[in-house]
Amino acid sequence: MTAALLEAENLSKHFTLGGRFSPGGPQVLRAVDGVSLAVARGETLGLVGESGCGKSTLGRCLVRLYDVSGGAVRFEGRDITHLGEGALRPLRPRLQMVFQDPSSSLNPRRRVADLITEPLRVHPGPGGRARGRGEIRDRLHDLMDLVGLAREHLDRYPHEFSGGQRQRIGIARALALEPSLIVADESVSALDVSVQAQIINLFMDLQDRLGITYLFIAHDLSVVRQISTRTAVMYLGSVVETGDTETLFHRPAHPYTEALLSAVPVAHAGEARRRRIVLKGDVPSPLNPPPGCRFHTRCPKAQERCRIEPPALRDVGDGRMAACHFPNE
Amino acid sequence: MLLRRLGEMVFVMAGISVLVFLIFFATPGADPAARIAGRNASPDVLAAVRHDFGFDQPLWVQYLLLMKRLFVTGDLTSFVNRGQKVIPSILQAVPVTLSLLIGAAVLWVAVSVAIGVTAALTRGTIVDRALMILGLVGVSMPVFWVGEVANLITQSRYHDSWFFSWVPALGYVPLTQDPVGWFKALVIPWVTLAILYIGLYGRVLRASLIEAYHEDFIRTARAKGLGEGRVLVRHALRTSLVTFVSLFGLDFGALVGGGTLLTEIVFGLQGVGFLTFNALQNLDLPVIMATVMYASFFVVASNAVVDLLYAALDPRVRLARA
Amino acid sequence: MPEAADEPLLRVEDLCVSFRSERGLLRAVDRLSFTVAPGEILAVVGESGSGKSLTSLAVMGLIDDPNAVLTGSIRYRGRELVGLPRRELRKVRGDEIAMIFQDPMSAMTPVYTIGWQIAEQVQAHSRLTRRQARARAVDLLGEMGMPNPAIQVDRYPHQLSGGMRQRAMIAMALSCNPSLLIADEPTTALDVTVQAQILRLVEQLRRDHGSSIVFITHDMGVVAEIADxxxxxxxxxxxxxxxxxxxxxxxxxxxxxxxxxSIPPMAGAKPRRLPAIPGAPPSPADRPDGCPFGPRCAHRHDSCRVDPPLYRRGRQDVSCTLVPEGADA
Structure with missing residues (x-):
């Protein structure tokens, strides 16, 4: 494997709920608990899981929007785990994030041109000098062409655009400083299906043209399959399986991945329907995760060992890693 | 939970007492002895007064002395009317303030609920607009002005007309002595005090009802086949109550603590507000200290009550704490 | 009322829902006709602004916007619902036709327990006592697969997981044994594994109660799963x-x-690019003349300037001029 662009080592993020004075004392929510993950240069790593599994928190820790509770984050080979805001600033242009709801991350009172060029005006150009007006305008035009926004819409405000167009604005903003990595957090989830396909295509085109690396966080498995080269599956704060996307979707090693895949309703006539595994019950609370394997309370294959000993993520062949005592072949 | 509340209350009240004490005793140029001794007192007299009241001792001794006489022995006496015990005079004033306030509160809650509900149900129509303008008028009229106008009409100008001849002279009639007289004496003060809050609460309730009507659960309630009346009372009004009640608790606390001052003065009601007003005019420190303590007690207490009500009304708050 | 043998349970004809606005009357639902047969599951699919949710609200008589204008006919068991006095409509609502909503968190009143809310509906349509209504609530919750229904019945909506809330919502809708259940995106807010549970529940309902279900969704996968x-x-x-x-x-x-x-496939070959539909669905304010899909359609030609009627093709009805010409879309 080539050197990882972004790497997490035994990363944890805990939130403390309730203060010292609240009844029962403070509670610790282990949103991300000991995750190790590497994103190689030029690839797209899909990160899937159900709500509350910690995938968004992990994304935010990796770009250091959150402080990390334990473990290490490395970007371009450099340890950024404990860098302060000031030390992170020079790195920010290369490490961008695109959010789910573009309308809430775009200032409604600014024009599109201002929104897209803001990062260019805030961050100095190469060599530490401020960019000139002409340079900024040229870059703006490039960016709008790149994401498929018409130049005559420069002076419009975000509310005059549809959801898909707004997401294009958000992407243009993230691209402005030529990032090497974009963390896309549910970036296509709020869009209509027909528009969602356009934005997925856009992400893929941009990767072809600019060689950007993505960490693509989504709950929609078919979207993740389309866009990512590798996939990681999270459950209750931990990564339970990683692997090459095709292998993982075709032959999931972890019973949770298997159940998750089988639960997706399939629209296409030609696709053979998987045998549906309907999991019992709900995801346990991350405030009080079960001992042993965290999935054992819902796992159809759970045995005595699973209730006691937490499985480590290990190689199960074909480039797959799974955290399971009894992985599928 | 309750213990923590009590602790907070003591802490806040102690803080306020120190602050008030410092303002009146330690501010340069505000020599209380000079005030008490009179304008042209000779230095000898001044010194005597100073010694008599303990002003020649260190500040913290003065403070502790004051607190002791206020809370422990309860024999604090007024500086100005020597011999007048502070605590009994407050206890005497409390029923007046409570009579005024409770009556007004009943009035303003009833009328503002009626106004808020009517306006929300007739939203956008003339009725709604008229009610809201009336509410705004109510909010904008100062209490002392309304009170004076009411007095002007009922006490002098038209007192002899058949319509207002029942209005007694200004002042308070104890409930235990003469319930009818109590009622007559207080009707106009009630209305005067309530007008502001009717306007305020009517508008607040209308806004929160309209907000509630946009909620999904109202649509669900209708989809269940419930009648409009039930949708209004059990779903919209019930969820709007949280805002309304917390507002009410805070206002009520502030008013018990002396916020009724203007109304009391205009109508010659010798309540706590009246007492505070007189004490401030004479810089009667023991009385000020006592009324401020009393006021802060009610403000802090009503805050605690609001919190408890909040939890009682909203299970999300209640269960988050449990 | 005598019922013809082939009389549908619900017959909607020429339903129009318009809104008065500054730009004149905007038609959100345009001459819509459809029927629902007893015991069938009809899936209504569409993207945002397609009018699918509005149609369901119209059937329930729940459009209370003073600027809305509703015309056409909605017949339930042969009885006209449009123009029915409120009091009469109320007897149908919740009793004969019930509805479940997308987000059970906001669709349930936060200050009452789920048991209270179910009992409220039961009591609105029957002479049961409080105690009996509550017992019915416990039974229903158990039937919906909620563990420990006798305990859960006293919990508040916010104390339940998303899946359990939706079960409570469905229990409430079914409390009076409605013949027609309208489900407006009931699984959209849920995770796939929970969605699978709820879809299984819906199928079971139809089997056990013979209810007709109008299932509104944007997800073609769910349609493929559940619809007749x-x-x-x-x-x-x-x-x-x-x-x-x-x-x-x-x-x-x-x-x-x-x-x-537009939906990325879950198995088989991945397309290099998803065949996305260009543009975005129009809002009611700027709908095109002629065929509404015209501006986004790759097959557009001259005859598309006239809004096409529904043409018969096999067992399907298609509103496209390509059908009578025999061309395949």
């Missing part, structure tokens, strides 16, 4: 309808084709 018949809506109109197998095997309208193609 499908109605595809676009810009307030029906563009295609027919039995599920036919519609998925040979979709007739270019929009249906596009919608199916």
């Amino acid at each position: 018949r499908v109605m595809v809506m676009y810009a307030g109109k029906v563009v295609e309808r027919g039995p599920k197998p036919d519609l998925f095997a040979t979709p007739g309208h270019p929009y249906t084709v596009g919608l199916l193609d």
Whole structure:
């Protein structure tokens, strides 16, 4: 494997709920608990899981929007785990994030041109000098062409655009400083299906043209399959399986991945329907995760060992890693 | 939970007492002895007064002395009317303030609920607009002005007309002595005090009802086949109550603590507000200290009550704490 | 009331929902006709602004916007619901026709327990006592697969997980044994594994109670899973309808084709690019003249300037001029 662009080592993020004075004392929510993950240069790593599994928190820790509770984050080979805001600033242009709801991350009172060029005006150009007006305008035009926004819409405000167009604005903003990595957090989830396909295509085109690396966080498995080269599956704060996307979707090693895949309703006539595994019950609370394997309370294959000993993520062949005592072949 | 509340209350009240004490005793140029001794007192007299009241001792001794006489022995006496015990005079004033306030509160809650509900149900129509303008008028009229106008009409100008001849002279009639007289004496003060809050609460309730009507659960309630009346009372009004009640608790606390001052003065009601007003005019420190303590007690207490009500009304708050 | 043998349970004819606005009357639902047979599951599919949710609210008589204008006919068991006095409509609502909503968190009153809310509906349509209504609530919750229903009945909506809340919502809707259940995106807010549980529950309902279900969704996968018949809506109109197998095997309208193609496949070869539909669904304010899909359609030609009627093609009805010409979309 080539050197990882972004790497997490035994990363944890805990939130403390309730203060010292609240009844029962403070509670610790282990949103991300000991995750190790590497994103190689030029690839797209899909990160899937159900709500509350910690995938968004992990994304935010990796770009250091959150402080990390334990473990290490490395970007371009450099340890950024404990860098302060000031030390992170020079790195920010290369490490961008695109959010789910573009309308809430775009200032409604600014024009599109201002929104897209803001990062260019805030961050100095190469060599530490401020960019000139002409340079900024040229870059703006490039960016709008790149994401498929018409130049005559420069002076419009975000509310005059549809959801898909707004997401294009958000992407243009993230691209402005030529990032090497974009963390896309549910970036296509709020869009209509027909528009969602356009934005997925856009992400893929941009990767072809600019060689950007993505960490693509989504709950929609078919979207993740389309866009990512590798996939990681999270459950209750931990990564339970990683692997090459095709292998993982075709032959999931972890019973949770298997159940998750089988639960997706399939629209296409030609696709053979998987045998549906309907999991019992709900995801346990991350405030009080079960001992042993965290999935054992819902796992159809759970045995005595699973209730006691937490499985480590290990190689199960074909480039797959799974955290399971009894992985599928 | 309750213990923590009590602790907070003591802490806040102690803080306020120190602050008030410092303002009146330690501010340069505000020599209380000079005030008490009179304008042209000779230095000898001044010194005597100073010694008599303990002003020649260190500040913290003065403070502790004051607190002791206020809370422990309860024999604090007024500086100005020597011999007048502070605590009994407050206890005497409390029923007046409570009579005024409770009556007004009943009035303003009833009328503002009626106004808020009517306006929300007739939203956008003339009725709604008229009610809201009336509410705004109510909010904008100062209490002392309304009170004076009411007095002007009922006490002098038209007192002899058949319509207002029942209005007694200004002042308070104890409930235990003469319930009818109590009622007559207080009707106009009630209305005067309530007008502001009717306007305020009517508008607040209308806004929160309209907000509630946009909620999904109202649509669900209708989809269940419930009648409009039930949708209004059990779903919209019930969820709007949280805002309304917390507002009410805070206002009520502030008013018990002396916020009724203007109304009391205009109508010659010798309540706590009246007492505070007189004490401030004479810089009667023991009385000020006592009324401020009393006021802060009610403000802090009503805050605690609001919190408890909040939890009682909203299970999300209640269960988050449990 | 005598019922003809082939009389549908619900017959909607020429339903129009318009809104008075500064720009004149905007038609959100445009001359919509459809029927629901006893015991069938009709899926209504569409993207945002297609008018699918508005249609369901119209059937329930729940459009209370003072600027809304509703015309046409909605017949339930042969009885006209449009123009029915409120009091009469109330007897039908919740008792004969019930509805479940997308987000059970906001659709349930936060200050009452789920048991209280279910009992409220039961008591509104029967003479049961409080105690009996509560017992019915416990039974229903148990039937919906909620563990420990006798304890859960006293919990508040916010104390339940998303899946359990939706079960409570469904229990409430079913409390009076309605003949018709309208489900407006009931699984959209849920995770896939929970969605699978709820879909299984819906199927079970139809089997055990013989209820008709109108299932509104944007997810073609869910449609493929659950529907008997499908109605595809676009810009307030029906563009295609027919039995599920036919519609998925040979979709007739270019929009249906596009919608199916936009979904990334879960198995088999990945397309290099998703065949996305260009543009975005129009809002009611700027709907095009003629065929509403015209501006986004790859097959557009001159005759599309006139809004096409529904043409018959096999067992499907398709609103596209390509059908009578014999061309395949």
